[in-house]
Amino acid sequence: MKRTILAIAIISMTLGFASCKKETNGIILQAHDDNRMMDSMHVMMDRMEAMTMTMDPEVDFSEMMIMHHEGALNMSQALVSAGKNDSLRRFAQKVIADQTSEIAVLKSILASLTVDNMDMDFMQEQMDNMEKTNKQSDVQIITGDIDNDYATLMVLHHQAAIQDASAYLHHGNNNQLKTIANNIITAQNKEIIELSNWLKANMR
Structure with missing residues (x-):
């Protein structure tokens, strides 16, 4: 009898771990x-972690922000394709338009840059930001x-972009990139508020 109970318990645990989703306090969670x-x-x-850092704030910020924006494009394109909420789909379409345009500007600036300003503090700040984002992503509630x-x-993606833009403003010298960094901070703070309000009203 004890062996039978033990076998049932083991099977139940195995099925539980194998499941893609689990329910916690009424919220269905999905494995990351x-x-x-x-x-x-x-x-x-x-991609960002695999990038070879030059320690030049202008070059590294440009390259990393291009990758960061491309991540937003991938997420937004998936949402436009499969999302159900019209207001959120419009939000994603705006992200695609805005960040596609900004990627083009960043690539143009990057093409004109050479590595001539090595700043270890900037590199460390960027690495710390990536580590923070990684840790935060691991604890997000995904349904x-x-x-x-x-x-x-x-929201997390935008917070990371704001951190990177702020780091550039602490260390960078290129006026065009400073303008982009300031625009990122302003625009994405507003979008974080918009997304947070959407989540409060719609999260299920």
Whole structure:
């Protein structure tokens, strides 16, 4: 009898761990590795971590922000394709338009730059920001609902962009890039508020 009970318990535990989703206090959670939006975040962060840092704030900020924006494009394109909420789809379409334009400007600036300003403090600040974002991404509540997950992770994505832009303003010298960094901080703070309000009204 004891062996039978033990076998049932082991089977139950195995099924529980194998499941992609679990319910906690009425909220259905999805494993991060099975989530489309989280996968886009991980791909973006992996690319940024694999980048060879030059320690030049102008070059590294430009390259990293291009990758960061491309991550936002991937997430937003997925939302436009499969999202259900019209207001959030419009938000994602604006992200695509704005960040596609900014990527083009960043690439143009990057093409004109040479590595001539090595700043270890900037590199360390960027690395600290990436580590912080990685840790925060690991504790996000992901449900498998593409609208909710997009809004949740885009808040984190924008917070990381603001941190990177702020780091550049602490160390950078290029006036065009300073303008971009300031624009990122202003625009994405507003979008964080918009996304947070959407989550309060719509999260399920």
